[in-house]
Amino acid sequence: MTELRFSGSTCQVEGELVPVAEIALAPQDGVYFEHHVLLWKDESVPLSSLKTSGPRRSLGGMPHIVSVANGPGRIAFSRDAAGELVVLPLHPGMELDVREHAFLLASHSIQYSFVRIKGLANALHGGNGMWMDRFVTSQQPGLLILHGNGNVLQRTLGAGEKILVEPGAFLYKDSSVTLQTQQIQLKTGMLGHHNMYLAEMTGPGRVGIQSMYVHHHSGE
Amino acid sequence: MNTYVCRFCRQPSDPSAPTCPLCGAPVDIRDSVSDSGWTKQPPIRDMAKLQFGQSHVQIAGTMVPIAEFNLAQQEMVYFSHHVLLWADPATRMQNMSMRGGWKRMMAGMPLIMLEAHGPGHIALSDNHAGEVIALPLQHGQSIWVKEHRFLTATGNIRYDWTSNDVWYVTGDDNDQETHYPMGQFGDVFTATDRPGLLLLHAPGNVFIRDLQQGQSLLIQPSSLVYRDNSVRVHLHLEYPRSQGFAFWRSFDYRNVFIRVTGPGRIAVQSIFERPEEMEMIRNHSYATRHRW
Numbered sequence: 001m002t003e004l005r006f007s008g009s010t011c012q013v014e015g016e017l018v019p020v021a022e023i024a025l026a027p028q029d030g031v032y033f034e035h036h037v038l039l040w041k042d043e044s045v046p047l048s049s050l051k052t053s054g055p056r057r058s059l060g061g062m063p064h065i066v067s068v069a070n071g072p073g074r075i076a077f078s079r080d081a082a083g084e085l086v087v088l089p090l091h092p093g094m095e096l097d098v099r100e101h102a103f104l105l106a107s108h109s110i111q112y113s114f115v116r117i118k119g120l121a122n123a124l125h126g127g128n129g130m131w132m133d134r135f136v137t138s139q140q141p142g143l144l145i146l147h148g149n150g151n152v153l154q155r156t157l158g159a160g161e162k163i164l165v166e167p168g169a170f171l172y173k174d175s176s177v178t179l180q181t182q183q184i185q186l187k188t189g190m191l192g193h194h195n196m197y198l199a200e201m202t203g204p205g206r207v208g209i210q211s212m213y214v215h216h217h218s219g220e
Numbered sequence: 221m222n223t224y225v226c227r228f229c230r231q232p233s234d235p236s237a238p239t240c241p242l243c244g245a246p247v248d249i250r251d252s253v254s255d256s257g258w259t260k261q262p263p264i265r266d267m268a269k270l271q272f273g274q275s276h277v278q279i280a281g282t283m284v285p286i287a288e289f290n291l292a293q294q295e296m297v298y299f300s301h302h303v304l305l306w307a308d309p310a311t312r313m314q315n316m317s318m319r320g321g322w323k324r325m326m327a328g329m330p331l332i333m334l335e336a337h338g339p340g341h342i343a344l345s346d347n348h349a350g351e352v353i354a355l356p357l358q359h360g361q362s363i364w365v366k367e368h369r370f371l372t373a374t375g376n377i378r379y380d381w382t383s384n385d386v387w388y389v390t391g392d393d394n395d396q397e398t399h400y401p402m403g404q405f406g407d408v409f410t411a412t413d414r415p416g417l418l419l420l421h422a423p424g425n426v427f428i429r430d431l432q433q434g435q436s437l438l439i440q441p442s443s444l445v446y447r448d449n450s451v452r453v454h455l456h457l458e459y460p461r462s463q464g465f466a467f468w469r470s471f472d473y474r475n476v477f478i479r480v481t482g483p484g485r486i487a488v489q490s491i492f493e494r495p496e497e498m499e500m501i502r503n504h505s506y507a508t509r510h511r512w
Binding site: 001010012014015016017018019020022024035036038039040041042043046047048049065067068074076078080081082 | 254256260349425427473491493
């Protein structure tokens with residue numbers, strides 16, 4: 001069992017197949033999450049909602065309500081697929097972009113927004129949907145926990161360094177890392193041309209990938 | 221004299237064995253209880269051997285574990301045909317008597333179930349990444365299990381069903397839908413004549429907790445795997461403080477939980493079904509409510 005601390009609260013992570021994050025919230029602390037990841041909670045833990053531009057999010061396929069739980073009390077979360085929890089402590093002044101539907105919870109001091117993936121080719125062929133969650137810390141540090149399907153690997157890119165990633169495997173990146181869709185043409189003789197799309201990530205910053213994903217279909 | 225009681229199956233056990241011979245839980249595992257009182261059910265160790273009657277079952281694998289039975293003469297297990305992995309030709313297989321078929325259907329099991337009679341070998345597995353849970357039951361002991369979690373049981377374990385009585389209705393007059401967030405019925409297994417072994421399969425990881433008399437907890441309805449019969453369950457609806465969603469007439473921002481109240485043991489799995497869409501609830505079974 002792994003134990004983490006943020007602000008006055010503690011988080012215990014347990015489980016190998018589908019890990020559970022159990023939070024003991026201090027009175028002044030809170031976490032936010034998509035409502036369907038809540039596994040159990042004490043009766044005393046109040047729930048409320050985070051203000052988001054709901055309809056716009058719904059159109060993008062993201063849950064239009066983000067729930068908030070405040071302390072004091074205990075609450076636990078898990079997602080619905082075999083994988084790993086990625087614990088990302090965020091220092092003040094950090095920005096992190098996360099694949100939609102991958103975030104499990106974030107502490108109250110982290111600001112939450114979402115960014116539209118720019119470029120039609122990126123949106124249509126990028127395999128990440130149209131939106132990415134963006135988590136920003138200003139003055140206070142915070143704790144962000146993601147759920148990656150399968151195993152999760154991280155690589156730190158130097159300035160200008162590039163890596164091509166299967167779009168479905170992308171999990172998170174520092175906002176300093178840019179994302180562009182690369183089209184790779186595959187010539188198969190009599191069978192004609194096939195196109196494969198990969199996400200080109202350019203540093204500097206961290207890139208996280210997951211080993212289990214829905215394979216992004218290549219187009220002809 | 222045997223003084224060791226396994227903390228997972230709650231049966232007297234052999235402290236000199238590496239794993240509990242009745243449920244396969246490691247004997248020497250350190251006490252790993254979270255601050256709130258949950259204990260992770262340890263996965264049954266690969267190739268751990270569980271004894272029942274003159275037969276035994278060996279659990280192989282850790283991702284999607286397989287239960288390999290070595291059945292003695294005169295002993296049998298029953299199961300649903302879709303969990304059968306392999307069998308010795310010597311193992312005699314036949315369909316269960318149709319007597320009790322109604323109960324089987326109501327309990328969420330197939331109408332036609334298979335029996336495997338010893339002597340011989342047979343292996344069973346579910347098809348989700350998860351854990352096999354062994355529940356040895358003493359003579360007369362009974363336990364409630366969520367439907368579709370059943371893997372197999374020894375022949376002396378009788379099954380029955382019970383209505384969960386946890387439901388709610390959404391939709392308008394012409395198009396109403398009844399939801400059963402923890403299933404319409406639950407399975408109840410009881411050991412008759414002598415002790416027996418019940419094997420369940422739960423997707424994800426499993427956590428167990430003991431609730432004291434009157435202690436209650438809110439959990440996702442579909443995450444409950446099993447509970448002692450002494451634990452009471454009912455629907456609980458929570459309405460978080462909303463910020464401007466009320467203008468949607470058909471939209472109902474709420475969380476559907478079940479409230480479990482002790483005394484007794486409960487087990488939850490870390491994979492659970494996503495709650496249904498947030499349509500307005502028109503009617504429901506007995507429920508407690510809270511508006512934040």
